[in-house]
Amino acid sequence: MIYVRRDPALIPEKVLKVAERAQAALEALPPEERVAFIKNKSHIWRGFKKYLARMSYGKCWYSESPDPQSFFDVDHFRPKAEARRSDTADPDEGYPWLAFSWENFRFSAGRSNRLSTDEHTDETVGKGSWFPLCQGSPVAEWAHRNVVERPMLLDPVNSADMDLIRVESDGSIKPSYTCVGTNASRVKQSIELYGLDLPRLTEARLRIMRDVQQKFEALLKIVAVANDFPLAADPLPVQEQAAAIKATTMPDSPYSLAARCKLIELGGADLIARPEDYPPVQSLPA
Known part of the structure; x- marks a missing residue:
């Protein structure tokens, strides 16, 4: 994982306009209709895939993998339909207002984005709908979107987050030498949820x-x-x-x-x- 500089100039205006129209329609819907509407519009975020890929030179934004045999997704960094915060709490509604926001999109290899099983440990890896927050962080919601959250997951578009990791001599991802406390926990959870230490x-x-x-x-x-x-x-x-x-x-x-x-x-x-x-x-x- 390294810093990815996003460039809106790479995205055609017509692709952005389609997303803007979908967002306007979503805003007008009652709460009970939002999820179905979002799920029916998956072609919109898929339309951004090749432009997001160009921003990272074809590599997964999380794993840096360019593997041509992998399938790639447009991941919603903040999950669009539900968000799981912990093993003990029920999922909440997530971030439906960001379903069509390209700034919430990340180009991701399937093993980082989708839940799967590590064949060596039998543990479940992949981000899925996980989006844990640091202890004490406020939580944004539909009516209060401008809340400044503190995510546990490292974000490749945040250069400060990328300073928190290093690659050990055995090829594994570890916290950088100055990464301590909550940030060290963030690195650990990111390794697990993005599947960054899968054997391959x-x-x-x-x-x-x-x-x-x-x-x-x-x-x-x-x-x-x-x-x-x-x-x-x-x-x-x-x-x-x-x-x-x-x-x-x-x-x-x-x-x-x-x-x-x-x-x-x-x-x-x-x-x-x-x-x-x-x-x-x-x-x-x-």
């Missing part, structure tokens, strides 16, 4: 980390030769190797958080891509 994901992150280490060790050898034989240094592929390493940390690279964390571990933080290095996000046709 940790293995994929490990592959990236091994690749980064091999590239970094090769770079060190090239630099050592250059230092030992300065007259022969110019033709050596130092910059090319450095660029190959930096590419693994770009936001369009799979599991780039794992690559970044591995470089920090190896002492190569200066090779991590900076925002000015990022590739452009091209507009899609309407």
Whole structure:
């Protein structure tokens, strides 16, 4: 999971207008008709999928997975029809007023968005309608929408949330070194509900980390030769190797958080891509 910068300019005006019309119709409905109306309009949020995907270079916003064999959803970060807060409390109505709000949409791989079983532990993973809040947080509702909630789940569009996690040397997601208290609990719940430590994901992150280490060790050898034989240094592929390493940390690279964390571990933080290095996000046709 890394920060995803949302860009409304990527979304065609006609797609936004369809959502606006649905929202206006929803606002006019009595409470008992809202859920059925929302469920009958799923094509509206599905219409945003390819534009959300472009914002993350085709990767799941939660897992950073680009797996072409996975199905992808448009997840409602705040659930549209019901919200489960705990194992002991009944679900509440959730956030129906955000059903057609593109700012509430997240591009998600199915294993992060839908409930499924971890085949190794038999535990249920996936976000589903879960949306727990921090202890003492106010709860927004239809009549009081502007309440500032404190969600337990990390949100990839919140850069401060992305500072709370790191990838451990075994490929697992852990709280960052300065993440403590409630934030550490938020990381733990996010790992569980987004399925971030499913075996295939940790293995994929490990592959990236091994690749980064091999590239970094090769770079060190090239630099050592250059230092030992300065007259022969110019033709050596130092910059090319450095660029190959930096590419693994770009936001369009799979599991780039794992690559970044591995470089920090190896002492190569200066090779991590900076925002000015990022590739452009091209507009899609309407």
